[in-house]
Amino acid sequence: MADSSWPGCAKSLKGVILDLCGVLYDSGEGDGVAIPGSIEAVKRLKESDLQLRFCTNETQATREKFVAKLQRLGFDISVCEVFPPAPAAISVLKERGLRPHLLVHDGLLQEFEAVEKTNPNCVIIADAAENFSYQNLNEAFRVLIGLEKPILFSLGQGYYKETDGLKLDVGVYMKALEYACDLKAEVIGKPSPTFFQSVLSDMGLKPHEALMIGDDLVNDVGGAQCCGMKGVQVRTGKYRPSDERHPTVIADATVDNLAHAVEVILSQRGLEA
């Protein structure tokens, strides 16, 4: 019988999913900074027999642009390996015949260029940062309140981010519009099970065959666990010591950083010297 506890479960793994910001790199001025050991750790995973995907709630730039940034930082990563919420949202729009009003960062607009947006019948909000003005939020509100069946999509549901100082994230504005319109938003991105499932489908794996590694206890670890995956938290990025005493989400393991997690996984699989 397969060992289901950490790190024994590493032996039966077939794939690993990594969060980006806070695991591979820390954001900041310019492209940000790679977290020590993470470039080499990604390289080692790619050289192993494990499948590798990247799952992020990044919505301030198109997938092409932030993958290019990661490549400049030194990571061996390509666009088709990366799963952000915007392309997932575009699939949902197509499936359900929806035309969005967008309240997103200028950097993300290009991703929605080919999407029909006239006479909108839903609203999409993402990490719009400075675009979360009173005027823009009122505009999104008026679109929603004018619909017979208002539909609000939120690309992620984070509270806040630590970039250059603490900054409010999309989840806060999701709650604001939920209250204003008396509705419940549909979250596209982590921790939505549908989102994790789309990554598993791409790898052709069952949940118990995959492991998620992230710095966000609730969205990365808890979200993955809800899907039936293992979830490991790294003590980098937005990790807080209080995460290890969280009342409901308990990581399968908490490790110092990505390099350490990869070291443990690969040595368990007997691939190490």
Add this chain to the structure above:
Amino acid sequence: MADSSWPGCAKSLKGVILDLCGVLYDSGEGDGVAIPGSIEAVKRLKESDLQLRFCTNETQATREKFVAKLQRLGFDISVCEVFPPAPAAISVLKERGLRPHLLVHDGLLQEFEAVEKTNPNCVIIADAAENFSYQNLNEAFRVLIGLEKPILFSLGQGYYKETDGLKLDVGVYMKALEYACDLKAEVIGKPSPTFFQSVLSDMGLKPHEALMIGDDLVNDVGGAQCCGMKGVQVRTGKYRPSDERHPTVIADATVDNLAHAVEVILSQRGLEA
């Protein structure tokens, strides 16, 4: 035994509390417009043996300024009869030794001029309108998250207002900061029972001796009823036909406008010809 149903209860009333916007006047360009019959209705109440107070969640101007506006519209009203949230908030600050960080409309700042605001240990938000920028909301958030025991006061909790088009109100941003900081705001203003109680205290009346007349079913009528007062809704201002099918708040009466409500009250009291 006193008749406790409407309109029979009018006979035993000793005081009436009126909401302002949507009951006395409709806001709009300049000073807005008096609702037909309301100037005369206020005059008739003042000439009766009933005590009269005004209870509002207005926070875009100092009390002096918006009372002056009502006087220009033709209302017989004075500053000491009007109860808005800001002076109530200042009392709470004094009682509890708190120094606020303010996220309010420029027009309200003067009200807080004498309040100590350095090294803030709480945050006050009000209907800040254009001041609800991403930058200002981040600033309020950072103050809260930096406090050992974060305290957030919200002056009212309205969803939205209808002035020149639908506009988001303070309650929406209260929900946003509640989510971001994982806390529950203290509401100062309607429908807070403490707020209604302060108006009753000023009149020296018990709740069952007073009647609230407003256009907002939840904040005016429901709030007053929670305090033990009667609550009558007028079909002006933000009244919606669906209010009369509300699942939890049922007005003691719904009348066309303030003039009609006053007509019924005074004729019941046998003061009419």
